[in-house]
Amino acid sequence: MEIIISKLKSAATATVILFASVGAVYSQSYDLDVLFDRLQKVDAVDATALEAKIVLEWSKSGSAAFDLLLTQAKIAIDAQDHKTAMQHLNALTDHAPNFAEGWNLTAVTLFNMGKIGPSLEAIERTLALEPRHFRALEGLVFILEDSGLYKDAFDVVLMIESIHPHAEILSKLRDRLEVKIQGQAL
Template identity: 65%
Template sequence: MIALVWKLKSILAVTCVFVAATGMAAGQSARLDPLFERLKSVDAVDAPALEAKIRQEWSKSGSPAADLLLSRAKIAIDAGDQKTAMGHLTALTDHAPEFAEGWSLTAMTLFHMGKIGPAMDALERTLALEPRHFLALEGLVLIFDDAGLYQEAFEILRRIEAIHPHAEILSRVRTRLEAKTLGQAL
């Protein structure tokens, strides 16, 4: 458990550095920058459509082979076949190690398989490549919350809000995390 807490805290530190970085982080795209700028100020009703555009951009690897592997992994994930999904995702991250979405789906799949340490590693890779990946940050919130690191989870939640003020996770877990951290220094 102590090793997990240290791993979680080290990823939190890395995340803070990357998320705080200005426009020079690896993985940033000229196509994504204006979408993320609009996401900060869009009305709540328009946020889901803009989020979908960002997620669509995240799915574009620039490689037909990588796109095929991603597609097959998503089909396996939707079918609940984590093992097959991991086969495709391993091939994807081997083929395209700079493709953040491959790492993000790897993290999600590993998390669902109960492999928290490897999931954390994949989240770290995702955020190193795309610090604004709010879905990867959501994964961190869930892992920190599950580990009882409520202040850390709340801090990541604040980072999500700075990137995506209308993210669904904000309404879902904010009140609970605020209650758990009430009276604690944030």
């Protein structure tokens, strides 16, 4: 168990360093830059619509064939057919290795299959391509929390907040992790 936690800490540290070093310099598209800029300035009421637009932009690969693979993977994920989802996602990431959303859904599917190490690797690939991918960061929070790395998970929550200040999940995560961090301190 200690080896697993050590590897998780190393992976989490590498991801945090990667995120911090790349910052918001990389951009998938001009539209995303504009949407993320607006996300910083809107009220909570308008943030949900902007989040939906960002998620829509993330799902655009620029190829009808790749978009179809992504759609088929989402359908399989919703049906909890992880094997089929991974077949579509492997084809997608093999042929479109610079498509961040393909890696993000790969991370989700691997996590749901209980394959934490490979899920972390897919999160790292996602964040290398799109450092502002708050959904990938949410996945990292859950992995760190499940591993008992509450302080590290809380640090990632703060990263999410810096990207998407009105994310609905923030207050739940922040409150839950603060209690766990205080429990560890006792």
